[in-house]
Amino acid sequence: MKKIPVAVQMYTLREESEKDFAGTLKKVAELGYAGVEFAGYGGLTPIELKTLLDGLGLKAVSSHVPLEEIESNLAQVIEDQKILGSKYVVCPYLMPDCRSEKDYYALISVLDQAGEQCHLDGLTLLYHNHDFELALLSDGRMALETIFDDTNSDYVKTELDVYWLTKVGENPGEWMNRYKYRTPLVHLKDMTRDAEQFFAELGTGGVDIEAVLDAGEGAGVQWWVVEQDFSRRTPFESIEISMNYLKSKLPYLANK
DSSP, X not given: OOOOOEEEEGGGGHHHHHHOHHHHHXXXXXXXXXXXXXXXXXXXXXXXXXXXXXXHTOEEEEEEOOHHHHHHOHHHHHHHHHHHTXXXXXXXXXXXXXXXXXHHHHHHHHHHHHHHHHHHTTOEEEEEOOSGGGSBOTXXXXXXXXXXXXXXXXXXXXXXXXXXXXXXXOOHHHHHHHTXXXXXXXXXXXXOSSTTOOEEOTTSSSSOHHHHHHHHHHHTOOEEEEOOSSOSSOHHHHHHHHHHHHHHHOGGGTTO
């Protein structure tokens, strides 16, 4: 089995990070996570953040960067990632007024251009899905299929989110296999089995996490990224439960 490392998306710990960014990263490392995916840098410069990460033995895996910033300030985004040692820039979300069919087709060109520039600079651009991209367009394809099928596969990769795929009745493992070697990062999330379908710690809900883990090596996954958008426990408790579950399924994590 390939030893795919595990990171945490720092959005999960946004409230803790606001109080103590460095202390939050220290706790992440203590829980056994090998890396972090950023959604902002806690007011630190990339150089300061890189120094902090190195001292904790953490890797900067990727950064979620708003589409507007990718469009308007890509050179700085790329420079920041190089300083951090991160290889991935992730387009994380489309605002509600940017989800028309026309918007999706316009997005393809934006992603291709930004992806090509990232590629030239040694980075990779990814698109992260929610559930709204699973809506059908006029040609019968889902918006997410259109994004992945019509962009240049050399320049634009995917960060599949298994919670959102499951929520709309899709099989995450099948998506990983369909877009194999375009899925370097995968968001691991679980979902309660009740009608609310709330975010849940890994192994406690109805998402087939084991099937996702089994598909990882064949799909070319480089990092698993744990994220829990909201939790009924403290976020630290949630990511510890999720890590303990992964340790039970991935023996190479047991000594982390």
